[in-house]
Amino acid sequence: MEKHASGAHLKRISLTRYLVEEQREHGTIPGELRLLLEVVARACKSVSNNVNKGALAGILGSAGTGNVQGETQQKLDIIANEVLLDANEWGGHLAAMASEEMDSFYEIPNRYPHGEYLLLFDPLDGSSNIDVNVSIGTIFSVLKKPLQSGNVCENDFLQPGVKQVAAGYAIYGPQTTMVLTVGNGVHSFTLDREAGSFVLTQQDIRIPEDTKEFAINMSNMRHWDAPVKRYIDECLQGKEGVRGKDFNMRWIASMVADVHRILCRGGIFMYPWDKREPDKPGKLRLLYEANPMSFLVEQAGGAATNGRQRILEVTPTALHQRVSVVLGSKNEVERVTKYHLDAQ
Ligand code: AHG
Ligand code: MN
Ligand code: MN
Numbered sequence: 001m002e003k004h005a006s007g008a009h010l011k012r013i014s015l016t017r018y019l020v021e022e023q024r025e026h027g028t029i030p031g032e033l034r035l036l037l038e039v040v041a042r043a044c045k046s047v048s049n050n051v052n053k054g055a056l057a058g059i060l061g062s063a064g065t066g067n068v069q070g071e072t073q074q075k076l077d078i079i080a081n082e083v084l085l086d087a088n089e090w091g092g093h094l095a096a097m098a099s100e101e102m103d104s105f106y107e108i109p110n111r112y113p114h115g116e117y118l119l120l121f122d123p124l125d126g127s128s129n130i131d132v133n134v135s136i137g138t139i140f141s142v143l144k145k146p147l148q149s150g151n152v153c154e155n156d157f158l159q160p161g162v163k164q165v166a167a168g169y170a171i172y173g174p175q176t177t178m179v180l181t182v183g184n185g186v187h188s189f190t191l192d193r194e195a196g197s198f199v200l201t202q203q204d205i206r207i208p209e210d211t212k213e214f215a216i217n218m219s220n221m222r223h224w225d226a227p228v229k230r231y232i233d234e235c236l237q238g239k240e241g242v243r244g245k246d247f248n249m250r251w252i253a254s255m256v257a258d259v260h261r262i263l264c265r266g267g268i269f270m271y272p273w274d275k276r277e278p279d280k281p282g283k284l285r286l287l288y289e290a291n292p293m294s295f296l297v298e299q300a301g302g303a304a305t306n307g308r309q310r311i312l313e314v315t316p317t318a319l320h321q322r323v324s325v326v327l328g329s330k331n332e333v334e335r336v337t338k339y340h341l342d343a344q
Contacts, residue, residue: 126254137256
């Protein structure tokens with residue numbers, strides 16, 4: 001298949017075929033990992049079907065419960081979480097799972113065989129967009145359970161992002177698309193609903209190093225730290241300012257959709273620390289939001305930092321730990337990071 005090509009005229013390569021051939025050529029996807037990724041893809045297909053039905057299936061609206069992070073859960077947050085748990089618990093490829101919607105990790109029950117992988121996910125990203133019919137998604141990250149450990153414990157999950165063996169997301173937008181990396185570039189697969197399978201539609205996605213587009217929730221501006229304010233101020237000055245060019249702004253409020261746009265055409269995404277909750281390092285969660293997205297972005301030639309340090313090198317200390325996020329086009333991320341280091 002041609003690079004950067006998409007369209008029906010090309011030979012169709014299913015996700016399964018891609019995974020099998022990737023293992024044959026590069027040895028990066030052993031059988032258990034392939035099974036895991038296929039099961040995750042199947043679960044995302046099921047979430048996509050639910051998302052598509054919306055009010056017809058009675059899945060919109062709040063569930064009336066809260067998660068460990070103090071956020072109100074939507075019905076679809078819980079449905080997606082259950083779909084992922086049910087799909088993945090019996091296959092024998094996993095030791096345990098952890099999710100945004102569960103206080104603690106979920107160990108595979110003893111009635112099923114246990115595998116060597118750990119799966120982390122944000123079952124439904126962009127919850128505030130569910131009821132308004134705007135793109136949402138599922139984010140996932142795969143780690144290996146440390147060899148020396150016996151029974152699964154929270155510590156097993158607390159590995160820096162560089163240890164991820166696979167990561168990706170499914171975006172439920174005008175199309176349902178699965179974007180995946182196993183450390184050998186970033187590839188995307190579009191769901192063919194009639195055939196019921198994901199088909200390779202873009203190979204080796206690359207993020208342009210420069211951009212004129214930023215994504216940040218501007219309503220938080222008064223709470224930002226000086227380096228973030230400096231960067232955005234300079235973008236807003238446009239052609240007449242220090243940057244010498246006009247910038248455009250986008251903010252979808254689904255990280256999946258904002259990152260997907262950046263993978264498609266470049267840009268910078270930021271959810272920085274701010275003064276609203278000074279004790280929290282940021283809003284987004286390290287293990288199942290920032291790490292998988294940073295892995296994808298780096299694999300596509302972009303960069304991802306917390307303002308000071310590469311996100312993938314942050315050592316986690318808790319399952320639901322938060323982190324400040326700056327990711328996307330390399331030169332812009334480096335600029336924001338430099339502004340933070342200059343201010344130290
Ligand atoms: P989630 O729906 O999984 O809780 O994540 C929402 C996140 C992220 O997707 C998005 O970038 C951000 O929250 C939006 O935050 P604001 O509502 O503050 O803009
Ligand atoms: Mn999320
Ligand atoms: Mn979520």
